[in-house]
Amino acid sequence: MSSPVTNLDKYAQRDRLGIWGTGDNEVVGSISGFGRLFDKRYSKGLAFTHEERQQLGIHGLLPYVVREGNEQVEHCRALLDRLDQDLDKYMYLINLSERHERLFYKVLSSDIGHMMPLVYTPTVGLACQRYSLIYQTAKGMFISIKDKGHIYDVLKNWPETDIRAIVVTDGERILGLGDLGANGMGIPVGKLSLYTALAGIKPSQCLPITLDVGTNTESLLEDPLYIGLRERRVTGAAYDEFVDEFMHACVRRFGQNCLIQFEDFANANAFKLLSKYRDSFCTFNDDIQGTASVAVAGLLASLKIKKTQLRDNTLLFLGAGEAALGIANLCLMAMKAEGLSEEEAKTRIWMVDSRGVIVRDRPKGGLTEHKLHFAQLHEPIDTLAEAVRKVRPNVLIGAAAQGGAFNQEILELMADINETPIIFALSNPTSKAECTAEEAYTHTKGRCIFASGSPFAPVTYNNRKYYPGQGNNSYIFPGVALGVLCAGMLTIPEEVFLVAAERLAEIVSKDDLAKGSLYPPLNSIVSCSMAIAEKVVEYAYKNGLATIRPEPANKLAFIKAQMYDLDYPRSVPATYKM
Ligand SMILES: NC(=O)C1=CN([C@@H]2O[C@H](COP(=O)(O)OP(=O)(O)OC[C@H]3O[C@@H](n4cnc5c(N)ncnc54)[C@H](OP(=O)(O)O)[C@@H]3O)[C@@H](O)[C@H]2O)C=CC1
Numbered sequence: 001m002s003s004p005v006t007n008l009d010k011y012a013q014r015d016r017l018g019i020w021g022t023g024d025n026e027v028v029g030s031i032s033g034f035g036r037l038f039d040k041r042y043s044k045g046l047a048f049t050h051e052e053r054q055q056l057g058i059h060g061l062l063p064y065v066v067r068e069g070n071e072q073v074e075h076c077r078a079l080l081d082r083l084d085q086d087l088d089k090y091m092y093l094i095n096l097s098e099r100h101e102r103l104f105y106k107v108l109s110s111d112i113g114h115m116m117p118l119v120y121t122p123t124v125g126l127a128c129q130r131y132s133l134i135y136q137t138a139k140g141m142f143i144s145i146k147d148k149g150h151i152y153d154v155l156k157n158w159p160e161t162d163i164r165a166i167v168v169t170d171g172e173r174i175l176g177l178g179d180l181g182a183n184g185m186g187i188p189v190g191k192l193s194l195y196t197a198l199a200g201i202k203p204s205q206c207l208p209i210t211l212d213v214g215t216n217t218e219s220l221l222e223d224p225l226y227i228g229l230r231e232r233r234v235t236g237a238a239y240d241e242f243v244d245e246f247m248h249a250c251v252r253r254f255g256q257n258c259l260i261q262f263e264d265f266a267n268a269n270a271f272k273l274l275s276k277y278r279d280s281f282c283t284f285n286d287d288i289q290g291t292a293s294v295a296v297a298g299l300l301a302s303l304k305i306k307k308t309q310l311r312d313n314t315l316l317f318l319g320a321g322e323a324a325l326g327i328a329n330l331c332l333m334a335m336k337a338e339g340l341s342e343e344e345a346k347t348r349i350w351m352v353d354s355r356g357v358i359v360r361d362r363p364k365g366g367l368t369e370h371k372l373h374f375a376q377l378h379e380p381i382d383t384l385a386e387a388v389r390k391v392r393p394n395v396l397i398g399a400a401a402q403g404g405a406f407n408q409e410i411l412e413l414m415a416d417i418n419e420t421p422i423i424f425a426l427s428n429p430t431s432k433a434e435c436t437a438e439e440a441y442t443h444t445k446g447r448c449i450f451a452s453g454s455p456f457a458p459v460t461y462n463n464r465k466y467y468p469g470q471g472n473n474s475y476i477f478p479g480v481a482l483g484v485l486c487a488g489m490l491t492i493p494e495e496v497f498l499v500a501a502e503r504l505a506e507i508v509s510k511d512d513l514a515k516g517s518l519y520p521p522l523n524s525i526v527s528c529s530m531a532i533a534e535k536v537v538e539y540a541y542k543n544g545l546a547t548i549r550p551e552p553a554n555k556l557a558f559i560k561a562q563m564y565d566l567d568y569p570r571s572v573p574a575t576y577k578m
């Protein structure tokens with residue numbers, strides 16, 4: 001795994017060891033004790049022992065106490081518990097990540113189920129809406145349209161040279177919250193914190209980027225605190241050239257094996273950029289492909305309860321955008337793998353967009369090329385309720401950012417048609433969910449199988465406790481990224497997302513299903529990422545897509561060996577005797 005190294009700074013010198021660099025776990029001789037105390041990557045805070053403090057020349061800069069074992073994490077958790085507002089908890093955690101990186105990841109890992117909603121959906125949605133207000137310190141890179149022609153030079157300002165994963169947004173479709181411009185930076189930052197927390201990808205090798213091409217949101221343009229470019233969005237050829245320059249600059253700076261994850265671009269750009277770059281860059285679109293994978297995994301797991309195949313089901317989507325079309329396409333692939341022809345499979349997939357059901361020659365129009373692929377031969381159907389009555393789906397999937405769209409009538413209809421209806425309310429953040437977990441269980445009399453994009457607490461209905469699963473691409477993208485990086489893949493075929501879905505569905509246990517969850521518990525998500533990565537690596541070697549040689553005999557052990565170590569590195573050389 002080689003990438004062009006042009007900047008022999010202190011990190012780069014240290015990182016050029018091993019496949020991924022062993023940097024984060026090594027001692028850096030050239031960094032002063034003071035540097036180690038205040039550099040987020042080396043700081044141990046109160047965990048520096050008295051010997052280390054003496055040796056590093058930082059004795060007296062810390063109070064006497066030395067925190068051992070889990071004490072630092074417990075301290076942070078106690079502090080978090082004192083804060084009432086989730087946004088304050090978010091700010092505390094982001095601040096911690098900038099002061100004391102390893103402790104931040106220790107805290108996240110101490111209870112992923114509780115911590116993820118604070119750094120990811122739903123809190124990250126609120127953080128993005130307030131990003132200009134809560135902005136405190138430089139984090140990630142903002143590359144604006146004014147940098148056109150100089151993007152490579154801008155990328156050179158990033159102090160790390162061994163970047164393996166970039167998550168990039170242009171802020172135009174942040175969750176279901178719309179165009180948040182440069183405030184969308186919370187999303188790449190949040191996604192990459194999950195790269196490390198959920199898949200052990202080293203934080204020094206991750207780079208969050210916002211492409212700031214302006215915003216069309218009036219309230220931001222008028223906000224005196226707004227941190228982004230105060231202009232309307234650049235579109236057309238100028239936009240395309242800008243993104244193209246960005247893609248090539250990333251490869252020139254970080255190498256062809258640097259993974260670029262597209263996140264929260266608006267619909268037309270998302271599809272266009274994916275089809276333009278997917279065969280020549282190491283890239284994927286998480287909203288289209290990652291979401292497809294997690295939804296298909298949930299569906300495959302649900303079939304264990306219903307004892308059917310995917311091909312035996314009829315799916316109705318509310319929404320025909322990135323998420324919904326991504327899922328529909330992967331379902332098509334899965335049904336074909338089960339033996340259906342493409343045409344047969346398409347008869348099982350129905351979609352509703354803002355103008356009604358997608359049918360051929362729809363008088364209301366609005367049929368893009370991607371939607372036409374799924375257009376049914378049927379008379380127009382205008383409303384979701386009418387669609388449910390006429391199509392009689394077994395599976396109802398919401399990805400339209402229309403909070404509450406699965407109302408009592410819709411949910412009761414689903415329960416009338418099916419003994420065990422499957423209801424996915426995938427839109428984020430929570431305010432955009434098509435229904436809450438409680439509404440889903442109540443209006444289907446506890447018979448539905450439910451999953452949601454943002455987390456819901458367990459629900460008790462009729463004396464039974466249900467644990468809804470989180471149908472969120474966070475079950476997929478960290479593991480896929482880990483596999484792609486470990487194999488050194490240079491492109492990512494669509495099949496990888498089916499491989500990931502199948503592996504995730506396999507991991508769902510009888511116990512999970514009995515509790516009403518289609519996904520493994522969040523607290524086991526790191527092992528899910530590793531299992532997905534293992535399958536992706538196997539797939540890469542089998543299909544001639546891996547570039548790391550020699551092929552590791554034990555792939556899981558190889559993957560584990562590359563992962564970020566949450567334990568503090570030694571700060572005093574082993575040979576040093578006090
Ligand atoms: N759980 C997860 O892992 C993920 C969840 N999501 C969530 O999914 C949601 C949608 O994202 P995405 O697909 O990328 O967005 P897009 O903008 O690509 O698509 C939105 C779709 O919703 C449709 N829509 C809008 N209003 C209505 C309405 N009143 N009735 C029916 N359909 C409507 C749009 O219709 P039209 O085409 O006519 O404009 C469009 O097809 C977001 O909330 C996002 O957070 C996204 C990715 C991952």
Ligand SMILES: CC(=O)C(=O)O
Binds near residue numbers: 121287428453472
């Ligand atoms: C989860 C995610 O990627 C989204 O809601 O956009």
Ligand SMILES: [Mg+2]
Binds near residue numbers: 175263287
């Ligand atoms: Mg997204």
